[in-house]
Amino acid sequence: MARVVLQQITKTFQNQKVVKGLNLVIPDGSFTVLVGPSGCGKSTTLRMIAGLETATDGEIFIGSQSVNALPPGKRDVAMVFQNYALYPTMNVYDNIAYGLRNRGTSKKDCDVLVKEIAEIVGLADFLKRKPSQLSGGQRQRVALARAMVKKPKVFLMDEPLSNLDAKLRNQMRVELTSLHKQLGSTFIYVTHDQVEAMTMGDQIVVMSDGNIMQVAAPMDLYQEPENLFVAQFIGSPPMNIVPAEGRSDQLWGFRPEKAVLLPASVSPVSAEEMWTAKGQIVSREILGSDTLFHVETEKGRVIVKTETEEIGQYGSNVTVTVAKPHVYIFDRVSGKKVGRLAERGQVSALAGGVN
Amino acid sequence: MRKAATAHELPDTGQVRAQAASRPTSRPDMMTRLRPYLYLTPAMICFILFFFYPIGSIIYLSFQDWSLINLEAMEWVGLQNYTELVADQEFQQVLTNTLVFTFATVGISLAISFLLALWLNKKAKMYGIIQATVFSPHIISFVSVSMLWMWLMDPQFGLLNAVLEAVGLPGYTWLTDPSSALLSLILVNVWKGVGYNTLIFIAGLQSIPGDIYEAAALDRSPWWRTLTRITIPMLSPTMFFLFIINMISSSHAFDTIAIMTQGGPINSSNMLVYYIYEQGMDYYNGGFAAAASVILLLIVGVLTALYFLFMSKRVHYR
Ligand SMILES: Nc1ncnc2c1ncn2[C@@H]1O[C@H](COP(=O)(O)OP(=O)(O)OP(=O)(O)O)[C@@H](O)[C@H]1O
Numbered sequence: 001m002a003r004v005v006l007q008q009i010t011k012t013f014q015n016q017k018v019v020k021g022l023n024l025v026i027p028d029g030s031f032t033v034l035v036g037p038s039g040c041g042k043s044t045t046l047r048m049i050a051g052l053e054t055a056t057d058g059e060i061f062i063g064s065q066s067v068n069a070l071p072p073g074k075r076d077v078a079m080v081f082q083n084y085a086l087y088p089t090m091n092v093y094d095n096i097a098y099g100l101r102n103r104g105t106s107k108k109d110c111d112v113l114v115k116e117i118a119e120i121v122g123l124a125d126f127l128k129r130k131p132s133q134l135s136g137g138q139r140q141r142v143a144l145a146r147a148m149v150k151k152p153k154v155f156l157m158d159e160p161l162s163n164l165d166a167k168l169r170n171q172m173r174v175e176l177t178s179l180h181k182q183l184g185s186t187f188i189y190v191t192h193d194q195v196e197a198m199t200m201g202d203q204i205v206v207m208s209d210g211n212i213m214q215v216a217a218p219m220d221l222y223q224e225p226e227n228l229f230v231a232q233f234i235g236s237p238p239m240n241i242v243p244a245e246g247r248s249d250q251l252w253g254f255r256p257e258k259a260v261l262l263p264a265s266v267s268p269v270s271a272e273e274m275w276t277a278k279g280q281i282v283s284r285e286i287l288g289s290d291t292l293f294h295v296e297t298e299k300g301r302v303i304v305k306t307e308t309e310e311i312g313q314y315g316s317n318v319t320v321t322v323a324k325p326h327v328y329i330f331d332r333v334s335g336k337k338v339g340r341l342a343e344r345g346q347v348s349a350l351a352g353g354v355n
Numbered sequence: 356m357r358k359a360a361t362a363h364e365l366p367d368t369g370q371v372r373a374q375a376a377s378r379p380t381s382r383p384d385m386m387t388r389l390r391p392y393l394y395l396t397p398a399m400i401c402f403i404l405f406f407f408y409p410i411g412s413i414i415y416l417s418f419q420d421w422s423l424i425n426l427e428a429m430e431w432v433g434l435q436n437y438t439e440l441v442a443d444q445e446f447q448q449v450l451t452n453t454l455v456f457t458f459a460t461v462g463i464s465l466a467i468s469f470l471l472a473l474w475l476n477k478k479a480k481m482y483g484i485i486q487a488t489v490f491s492p493h494i495i496s497f498v499s500v501s502m503l504w505m506w507l508m509d510p511q512f513g514l515l516n517a518v519l520e521a522v523g524l525p526g527y528t529w530l531t532d533p534s535s536a537l538l539s540l541i542l543v544n545v546w547k548g549v550g551y552n553t554l555i556f557i558a559g560l561q562s563i564p565g566d567i568y569e570a571a572a573l574d575r576s577p578w579w580r581t582l583t584r585i586t587i588p589m590l591s592p593t594m595f596f597l598f599i600i601n602m603i604s605s606s607h608a609f610d611t612i613a614i615m616t617q618g619g620p621i622n623s624s625n626m627l628v629y630y631i632y633e634q635g636m637d638y639y640n641g642g643f644a645a646a647a648s649v650i651l652l653l654i655v656g657v658l659t660a661l662y663f664l665f666m667s668k669r670v671h672y673r
């Protein structure tokens with residue numbers, strides 16, 4: 001158990017800065033997810049924490065100890081690699097036991113620990129097999145068991161689920177979360193999948209181009225994005241961005257699920273409390289219980305998410321309305337969030353209490 | 356998944372069957388059964404002509420008393436060539452020399468190549484240059500290599516002794532002494548073979564995924580355990596391959612012997628292939644030459660089979 005602190009961490013590959021002075025506190029026992037588009041430096045950051053990559057600049061602490069000078073094996077971390085990196089020549093038992101034996105655990109203790117872990121991850125019947133004789137999901141479990149058996153202070157995982165099919169991925173997601181609760185150790189988890197990030201993490205670090213864009217809990221990230229990047233990265237489909245009315249130095253944004261469609265003939269009640277735009281529906285995607293409308297409005301193209309049950313009501317000419325508390329204001333140049341068009345509590349009664 | 360696949364295959368097979376049925380063949384059964392053999396015939400003829408026939412005739416010739424100058428006077432003598440050979444002191448020495456030379460050359464060469472490969476398996480330019488240098492003897496012919504080393508090992512004018520004397524050591528006899536000639540030949544053959552073996556070893560090392568080593572580092576694996584538990588097992592197919600081809604080529608050594616020592620002094624560096632050549636070409640004793648060839652074939656065959664038997668269980672193929 002330990003918290004991890006990054007201070008001004010920088011990584012340069014061949015004169016190219018890929019991680020640009022990160023400052024980050026990962027609390028003890030948290031499930032922290034690093035998320036961001038491909039190539040933004042997530043893996044590099046994780047590998048620097050593991051000690052597989054040396055930081056060009058800055059300092060890394062695990063617990064209260066600076067680990068910059070420590071080799072990977074001495075940092076008391078365990079890592080699950082994207083393609084598992086199991087030892088192909090060893091059977092499952094030896095794969096799990098290898099790290100223990102290197103720590104000088106006796107053969108007998110080792111045997112007990114390996115069998116115990118194998119039971120937990122459901123590998124008890126496969127201990128004699130080589131990794132090449134296992135399915136993807138089973139290999140994934142071996143990789144997990146190999147990390148768990150060492151009882152590390154910090155678990156590092158680099159897209160450990162990306163090689164699994166959708167069903168198994170969902171199942172492993174749940175298992176990892178409950179595993180985290182059981183062990184209570186610090187998890188640092190890299191993914192580029194925002195659903196994975198939102199469902200598993202209790203602290204999410206959004207990265208872009210070697211910088212941290214925002215650190216927050218999943219709900220805060222969704223409700224209070226600090227900047228345009230986070231607003232458009234988190235949430236599916238992304239936030240709609242439209243020009244601000246009356247100010248050219250700002251942009252306005254609102255989530256597709258907060259917008260309401262009205263038939264063009266109906267004029268919105270309390271128009272002062274609303275952002276409105278007239279437009280035409282250009283296409284629609286039925287996702288199941290929800291449906292996405294792509295609307296070409298006078299103020300730009302926007303996406304509106306509604307319940308599928310309601311789609312019958314609309315002709316092709318519609319008015320898009322959004323309650324002002326749901327409209328975010330961003331600075332056009334810096335992308336920083338300035339605020340909302342109206343305070344939340346103030347108008348929610350008028351908007352029908354929709355949050 | 357599987358169901359879908361068969362559903363896709365069904366129409367295909369149906370089509371093929373329909374075509375076969377509509378083809379006007381008088382004896383479809385005979386044709387379908389014979390066709391594979393027909394396709395194989397050209398290859399089989401080549402195989403019989405160039406592999407089975409020579410081996411068969413060498414075995415046949417090893418039971419005859421004959422010589423190249425008078426092929427008509429061939430006489431069946433049964434196992435006499437073999438019994439005489441086995442009892443012959445010179446042949447016993449040749450056999451011992453061959454085994455010592457083969458195992459020493461292969462052992463030393465593979466050990467040096469493996470260590471070199473471990474050292475050279477890095478990205479920097481310098482290592483590429485060293486690797487190219489080490490490889491260069493491989494592309495020089497054995498004749499040139501032999502000439503070069505004869506000069507290097509010359510007792511009076513050679514570079515090796517000059518170096519030894521410069522550092523205050525006595526000169527060495529190299530090729531001119533029965534106690535050192537075989538050793539000198541081993542040295543030359545190791546020198547020539549190391550480059551190729553190193554290259555193959557490096558290729559093998561580079562095919563090992565790097566993240567396994569990262570996992571080992573996180574598992575606190577000490578370097579020697581990483582070597583014995585990860586690198587060597589992962590490299591075992593390469594080692595297996597190199598051992599076999601090195602053993603076969605070393606046991607067939609000829610050029611260096613013919614040029615540098617002619618098997619001497621006093622037979623101390625003579626080996627099977629050179630002995631066969633001597634018997635057949637110099638002493639016109641075709642029966643001995645053929646019998647010795649069969650013995651060489653047996654030795655290499657048995658060694659290879661043994662190696663496959665014992666090692667293949669331990670070799671890890673990915
Ligand atoms: N060993 C290396 N040498 C040079 N450049 C590298 C190296 N490793 C990573 N990079 C570069 O660093 C940047 C960040 O890479 P990184 O692997 O951290 O991205 P990532 O966020 O993990 O992306 P992904 O989601 O695709 O895995 C990329 O532009 C990549 O090209």
Ligand SMILES: [Mg+2]
Nearest residue numbers: 042043044158
């Ligand atoms: Mg990555």
